[in-house]
Amino acid sequence: MTTTVATLKRPEGHYRASGSFRSEWTKLYTVRSTVWTLVTLVVASIGVSILACAETASHWATLSAADKVGYDPTNLSLSGFALGQLAIGVLGVLIITAEYSTGTIRATLAAVPNRPLVLATKAAVFGVVALLVGEALSFIMFLSGQSLLSGRAPDATLGQPGVLGAVVLAGVYVAGLGLVALGLGAIIRHTAGAISALVGLLFIVPLILKALPQSIDNSLSQYFPSEVGSAMGSVHQQAHTLSPLAASAVLCAYVAVALGIGGWLMVRRDA
């Protein structure tokens, strides 16, 4: 019996990052959970945005003056990300926790012992996919939302100041939140635990803050991801929210901290 092949010659040098990129891309598109979470992201985001815009369009005449002052049609048409963000977060978590739960991580690390490289290539491949999907989705949501508002309530166009930036940044938020979730997955390593942490960060903790005295809520809420995402997709900055640029910086900090701790723990812990 022979298992040797004459063609399998060892290349020069050392295993390369390019191979890891190809491998992570293969792993991403060859499982169904990727397709399902992305479909959920698209359906939930567009669905909620369309509902919100249709609702405002039909009730514009009866809205209070106060509501009309804070009205931001761009932000309204992107509001579906408030729900859709959970789907991209789940995908971000699964990309790494599914490797731990199935034992694939040991095959991965045996092939590429450089653990920071493994996490970095996962983040890069997933980040690019999430960014492309997020941007496409953001523009579709904006355009479909504005077409619903058009004629019945004030609408926005991409040419207006700040609008294009808000639409682009909302798509960036999708990718950023996915990377935060990937970092959470690397830290927690269990699917259920990491998704629970994600839901807590996105929905539960902001709810708890609302129950606290208003001054605390006002000063803290704006730094939580959901509010950060909303601020990135805004044209008119609301009270107690960050500017789009400041919100983008906060998102970058979340990504850096989550992936940084995740990578550090990956190096330190046994696989």
Add this chain to the structure above:
Amino acid sequence: MIEARGLTKRYGKTTAVDDLTFEVRPGQVTGFLGPNGSGKSTTMRMIMGLDAPDAGSVRINGRAYGDLAWPLREVGALLEAKAFHPGRSAAHHLTALAQTNAIPSARVDEVIELVGLGSVAHRRAGKFSLGMGQRLGMASALLGDPGVLLFDEPINGLDPEGIRWVRNLLKGLAGEGRTVFVSSHLMSEMALTADHLVVIGRGAMIAEMPVATFIAQSSQHFVRVRGPQLAGLIPVLQGAGATVARDDDGALSVVGLEPSTIGDLAGAHQVVLHELSLQAASLEEAFMELTHDSVEYRGDAPPLPRGSRDPRRSAEKVRSA
């Protein structure tokens, strides 16, 4: 070539692997033998750089695992069955691994055929039986055509035909000059497959020797003596230097004297014998004897005196070698 030096791993107060030093040489199958829970898998994960040792080090071809230039082309490992995503096909799983080490995709098809998964290569691997999962693990180990191979309990879940296939594969790989390190808790399996043995218990080294030496050393001969008047014979045998144990059925198990000597002594003291037979402990028995004190989990049956009858033991007649 794998070299472990003082390899130690602790989990809290438990020492899972205790100061292991051994070498695994190319061109032969080295069996890594120990009861379940004795630290075999932990040792293998440390060789692979997956778990960090608390003390000591292990090198593959002179390098730490993390410093290998093309890890899959140098080391192949089957560390656990079903170390793959259940939703991904075998072909995609192997493709993703191959890409990391710039292994051509033709090699993926080749190893799939080699392990006999050709007809199911594009089916979701979650539907695989344990045996098919083991074959996929074998395929990933062979993917990079590596010179060093590690297999952790490779025959688990395989049918007799699969076991024979693994046995031949391991021997074939060693015959090609590769380093083959295979763990098992079954001495009988290692006697058939391995050339060299590393035996551990509770994480510590018990023995490192060629299989032939282990078999020769551990074949404990004892003589079974049966008859109606044995009570008087016991002190005589003991006086001649034998260790004597009385079995449940009244027979004596005598260690330290040849059957001819026992017969002579019985005749001289006019003791009638109904049976006088040489018995040899099986390999499995010898292994259990060797690791008896180091079994992590066991029922609370008390240890029996050497050579006595034991339901766990299956003494067999001496084979003429």
